Amino acid sequence: MKRIELRDTVAARRFVAEGLWFQRAVRPTAERVRAVLEWAMEIANEGRPLPPLGFVADVAHVALVADADHRPKEPLAVPGWRPELARRYEDHVLGRLYADRGFERAADAVRVLAGNDRVRGVAFLVDRVRERTDVGGVDLPVAVLRNLLTSNADEVMSRAWDDLSRDGPSKLTVELLDELASGGLRHPDVLLATDIAALEDRSALGGEEQRIALEQIRTQTDALLEPLHGTRVRPLPGRREVPTRILDEDQYPVGGYTSISPRGSIESLLHSQLAYMEDGRGRDPDLFDVKFARDELFYYSRDENQFLRRRRAFVFVLLPDLVTSPQHSARFKDPELPVQRIVLILSLLQAVVWKLDEWLSTDAIRFEVMFVQDAGRKPMAEEATLCEFLLRPNIARGVAAVRHVADRAEAGKALAELARTAQVHALVVGTRKTELVADAALVTGLVVGGPVPTLRADPAPVSLEAATPFEHWQEALRRVLQLWV
Structure with a gap:
């Protein structure tokens, strides 16, 4: 050429x-x-x-x-x-x-x-x-x-x-x-x-720089997913499960009366319809039987039914030291890796979203990416823009969001708020300390201080067995999916 x-x-x-x-x-x-x-x-x-x-x-x-x-x-x-x-x-x-x-x-x-x-x-x-x-x-x-x-x-x-x-x-x-x-x-x-x-x-x-960055992220996403092609990971044995807190807004359809239909499965039946059942009538039909025959019973018609769909939220918290740390900046290109560490972090994020979207299609899931600010500054504004492009289809459907938070405390409060209505898993990514206080959320830490990442789960390290640095990234992806799926 x-x-x-x-x-x-x-x-x-x-x-x-x-x-x-x-x-x-x-x-x-x-x-x-x-x-x-x-x-x-x-x-x-x-x-x-x-x-x-x-x-x-x-x-x-x-x-x-x-x-x-x-x-x-x-x-x-x-x-x-x-x-x-x-x-x-x-x-x-x-x-x-x-x-x-x-x-x-x-x-x-x-x-x-x-x-x-x-x-x-x-x-x-x-x-x-x-x-x-x-x-x-x-x-x-x-x-x-x-x-x-x-x-x-x-x-x-x-x-x-x-x-x-x-x-x-x-x-x-x-x-x-x-x-x-x-x-x-x-x-x-x-x-x-x-x-x-x-x-x-x-x-x-x-611009050309943005296009090249997104191409690299998509290419590395495919490379990270290569060992998982055609397979589904098994959940880790003995993993912690965080129960969903059922509030009053979960008991009724959010969309009002238009979320109710006279047709549906028995699992979607409104609790109030059970009042039509009468005791002591033997084999004689009661009012519940009559309404059932006439299709006059009401059912939830959307995903508000708590028996059919779990609400789950998956949150990625990216700490500012990923780009502000002079010794361990994730924007550094290691000789052992094909691209910068920050590209691999965003590729891992994209891979997790793709796989969870595919495997948990029956659940009501939501993805959020939080970028923690550094004293009011937004050092990862460029990475946030890239995430908005990567998650554009999910954002358009209203099941994903990219936002900046002031500090770790605000990130913890956001996780606690999500935990009121969903089962929350969080991946905190940083160069050293990835601890985050969040009630009722399962927090996993990904430490990226060099070419080989380290995974920590409450707060014990997770073993990553691999021969090369890039294979460590592939193994980290697999382990995160095992913890979250």
Whole structure:
């Protein structure tokens, strides 16, 4: 994958303008020039290599379903572009875009965006499709694109067509289009799973540093979960269970009378309906039997039924010394580990959420991530933003939250408040002391003072048997799940 730098503004302008005529998904028109140039400028502003603009337009139009109404019946014959090369491009580039399910998911995520967010989303999508084919591009002055944006679109198109008719396409444009077609043969998938996830949680709209961090977290999450693939952990023997405190609000449906239905299972029956039972009637039906036959008994219709679903809360408390400690900062990259410790901490958090969501689907569960402040400052604000992206689906469903707390005491009070209505497990992560006073909550400590983590449970250490530092992280994940599942 090579990048070619075009310093000559004349050659750069020709590369951009003639590329507009190589669109195959829709027929090139002056009305679409501005949108294509905006997508190209966004790619260039990010410092990414620019492919021919025909490819940029094709990926964008297929993603935005603009080709459905404007697809040409007969492809345009571009002067100097051999028909067999054009058909090869259509088969192995456009054909893959239409058939790939991952690209369809990414396109769905782009279509819901609007304004500048859509421009950034399209630019990200185009760049990742190009990168996945191992094809380079062109580095050129952004001023060339800016100048074309302010020019008359009809003049830009007509002048580019005249140049193509007189001199033919540039060798660089034809070679890049042919490489894109060849790349489609080498790689079965148009996009990686991390690319699709970045568009779906909208982290692709942020800066490059944020995108790289989220990609690393997702990659390490998969690596941590690899030993658990297809298996479910067994709970640790003799583990402590914290009983749920049943309050009055747990006895009745939270949503009011609309949470009651005349149909349901016997476990969901309202307690008050038992008053219709009459003693001493023998085999004769009583009022309860009559109402049951007429479907006039009331049942809980949602998850408020305490007999069917347990309420459970899983809380991650991240202490400020993870980033403020000069000797043991988790932002340090150990030679024995593939990424920074803080990335592995967030990956472990994500892995726990994924597995508990999968295994405890019948329980009413909630996740919270608390970042403890340091004397009023928020030293882990960047990590909190990453957590909001990672937990976006759960946050959207109202079953997760990311927040900052003033100190450990406030974190303990928050855990105690959650324990009023749910069974609470907490994982406190720090570089040294991870003790936290929280009534009726089961607290586990994860000490990350170096490449090898240490797990403590009330307050005895939990044995982690592994050969390498990264395997210690995998074992720590397994042990946390055993304590919590």
